[in-house]
Amino acid sequence: MTRSATTPRPDAAPETAKTVSTGLIIVVLAFCGTLVSLQQTLVLPLLPDFPNILNTSSENASWLVTITLLTGAVGTPIVSRLADMFGKRLMLVVCLVSVIIGSALGSISDSLMLVIVARGLTGIGTSLVPVGISIMRDHLPSDRVGSGVALMSATLGIGGAVGMPLAGVIYQNFDWQALFLVSGGFAVVMLVLVMLVVPESTVKTKGRFDYTGAVLLSIALTCFLLAVSKAGTWGFMDRKTVSLLVIAALVLCAWVPLQLRQGQPLVDIRTSLRRTVLLTNTASVLIGLAMFANFLTSAQQVQMPAETGYGFGLSVIETGLVMLPSGILMVAMSPVAAWLIRVHGPRIVLIGGAVVMALGFVLRAFLHGSVLEVMVASGITSLGTALAFAAMPTLIMRSVPITETASANGLNTLVRALGTSSASAMVAAIFAAMSMDGMPAVPRWEAYQLVFWIGAAASLIGALIAAFIARPQTIAEALRVPGEVVATERHEVKRPEAENEVVVGGVVTDERDRPIKQAVVTVLQTDGRHVDWGRTDNAGRYTLALPSAGRYLVVVSADGWGPMSGLEDLGDADLDQIRMNRRLLLTGHITDHGDPLPQVMLSLIRHSGEYVATTHADTEGGYEIGLPPPGRYVLTVVDHPTGRTRSRAVQIGSTSATLDLDIVTGIPRPRRQPTEDVPVR
Missing domain, CATH: 2.60.40.1120 (Carboxypeptidase-like, regulatory domain)
Structure with missing residues (x-):
């Protein structure tokens, strides 16, 4: 057995607390989250101009957004797993260096291919969020973990809100390549701060990286996201779209069994299927879809011409200023979300956040007479998003092994990205199908209303799914973060520091x-x-x-x-x-008219036909087979010298069992044997 060196936590190690302020750690990691959302929105206002800037088509220019989505989604589970294995701060540095290199390349490039490569490198920065959240669990005082996670989740909103007006100001006053200089400069500052402020975690899981699993998952994600993101251009029933979806499904069918066989898989399927993790990730897809649908429709609605009857003809900069209050609201809600999680638990906060999002979408369907009404309704949806996004990482971290928090958060970030990419495709398809007569680029108001009702439905279904997440019932099931006040169904319990x-x-x-x-x-x-x-x-x-x-x-x-x-x-x-010295067994004796029948063959198969084991009885007719997982089985006895056989159904439980069988009469005589706990040593 091996053991790593002891690592002091900042809430209990005075020398560490004096060296690094925990508040400073939170701020630095939160700004990393802002950098991620800034990278995703910085080029959006320039998409209509990129075809002329780069001398290409609109379809080719859209790759500047698509490639970031692809590299972010593919890189997140890989980087997160590497963070668990080799160090979380190390992978933060790797992600920031990738953003810096991509930004530098974009700032000196004037060809489409090089700019696409640059945007792909910056997309790796998406992994900063799950890795940063895991660093908070490892290093922050236990009473600051919730507020830190909530703040980092909220910065995704303010980064997106700031990105659009900032891009407009830069583009109007400088060259378009200055966008890359600004983001690259921000990344350089964050790299320096991470190196100075964020300590490296020693909570690591050493082992062999799952290269095959990483390649297969990358292929599946690339095919799926490419099909979803390009479906609006190619068509949902286009041969390319359907082919990519089929390839993604086939690769996933090969990837899942591989992960189940791997000792150290890229994604722990068994852990991901645990009730809390599975339901949280499922709800995350729907909430991610609703969040991005709110963002897209808010930005587009206020920019639509006033002649449409619902638009206000705002510029890109004005649109960003309109959306800025929602981003600020998300940040302001982070301490409230952390407090609610401590008092009521993350499950209740996730449900409440999703319900508030649904309420915001309903209001958006009716409040659209002024910019202020749009801001209020969109802000309510953003408020619910802040609550839900703060609760999801908390639920994940409390349901997985501590040494796997980065990879588990990476998977949660990935499924949220699947939701946001689906929202983009959904909105594009609806707007294209419900455009105004003679104005194919302008959707009718009914198209917006349909998106709002879909967003409300997705939020409510997400809340319904979250309602089935297991609730803590006893102190033994209390949440795991040391020193945190944990809400249970009966009372609160404070864990020791x-x-x-x-x-x-x-x-x-x-x-x-x-x-x-x-x-x-x-x-x-x-x-x-x-x-x-x-x-x-x-x-x-x-x-x-x-x-x-x-x-x-x-x-x-x-x-x-x-x-x-x-x-x-x-x-x-x-x-x-x-x-482990007590193997659970299925045992018994085989007889012939009550007399022992030696050396006969016995085969055990599942009731559904899968092979389990084959053995032979001893000279006294006795046999033993390692106990398979609980379920229905068929035990078959074969006496080769006489050609006689006999089969009997067997219901296997979780304890050793005995089944005596006579090959002529076929009378089984099962007996259960009690089991006892054996000390570890």
């Missing part, structure tokens, strides 16, 4: 020292409160993060094995190799 967060690791094997993969090792406080958990890889290795050295309850479980538990002193001394 962590003094020295440490990372411990070990290996789980059988009696013959063969590794047991996909075993689950869980650590709890001695009073039953949950600390962390981890799943072993194909070599039987696991990694856990603990708030401090001390005595903990360790529980180990694996399919086909009896669970083990024990009280262990962790953090100051190595944890011995955990040997």
Whole structure:
């Protein structure tokens, strides 16, 4: 078993707190989030002019937005996984360097291809958000984690609001390439601040990077996002669109089984299928769709000509100023969102945020007589977005192993990106299908109303999905951030402050020292409160993060094995190799008219037909088969000398079982054997 060096947390280590202000860490990471949203919106006002600037077509110019979406979506899960493995600050630096190189290239390029490459490099910066949120969990005092996560989520809104008027001002007074100089300069400042302010985390999961999984996921995401983003231009039933979607589906069908077989997958499918993680990510797609639909329709509605009956003919700069209050509101709501999460829990805040978003969309369908009405209705939707976006990372981090927070947040960021890209395609398709007569570039008001009702429906469905997220019921299920006041269904409980967060690791094997993969090792406080958990890889290795050295309850479980538990002193001394020594078995005797029938063959298959195991009885007719996962099975006995066979249905549970069977009468006599916990050592 290996163990990393002890890492002090800032809320308990005076020397660290004196060196780096936790408030400064929050500000620096929040500005990283602002940089991400700024990169995504900075070129939007110039899209109509880029065909003339770069001497190309409008379709080719749209790649300046598409490529950023693609590289951001593809890079996020990869960078997030690397952050968990090799260091979160290191990957922040990598992302910022990529933005700087892309900005420098864009500032000196005047050809379409080079500018597309430049925008692709800047798109890698999207990973700054999930990695930054994970750094907050590792380094901030426990009472500041919620407010830090909420603020970083909110900066996505203000960056988008500032990007449009800023781009307009720069373009009107300077050359278009100055846009890249401004974003690159911002990235340089952030790189310096990250190097000076943000400490490196030692909460790492060493191992082998899943290159095959990364390549397959990149192909699938590229095909899917390319089809979605270009469907408005190509057509949803175009051969290219359909082909890309089919390729994405086929690659995903190969990728998912690969991830399930990998000991250290790029994306832990098993963890992602846990109830809270799965439902949060599903709701994130819908809420991401609603958020971006609100942003797109707000910006376009106020720019539409007044002759349309609903537009106000505002310029790009005026449009940005109109949207700026919504971005500021999102930032102002961040401490409120953090407080609500502490008091009521992230599940309630996610539901409430989604409901507020739906209310904002309903108001948008009726309030459109003035710019102020549009601002108010759009602002209410943005307020709900701030609440929902603050709650989602919190739910994710409290439902995954501590050593996998970056990759889990990366997946959540990815699914939100899928929602935003779907919103862009949806809005484009609706506006194109419901344009005014003789004005194909101008949608009718009914098109906006349809988008508003779709946004309201998506928000409400997201709230409904969030309602099924598991609620904490007991202290043992209380949330995991040390020192935080946690809302449960019955009362609040304050977790003890962590003094020295440490990372411990070990290996789980059988009696013959063969590794047991996909075993689950869980650590709890001695009073039953949950600390962390981890799943072993194909070599039987696991990694856990603990708030401090001390005595903990360790529980180990694996399919086909009896669970083990024990009280262990962790953090100051190595944890011995955990040997699981009680294999769960299906056993029994085969008889012939009551007499033992030796050497017969037995085969076990699932009720649905999948093969499980084959064995032979001993000289006394006895047999044993490793207990498969619970379910319905068929046990078949074959006596080759006489050609006789007999099959019986078997219902397997989670404990060892005995089934005696007579090959002539076929009478089964099942017996259940109780199991006991065995100490870890």
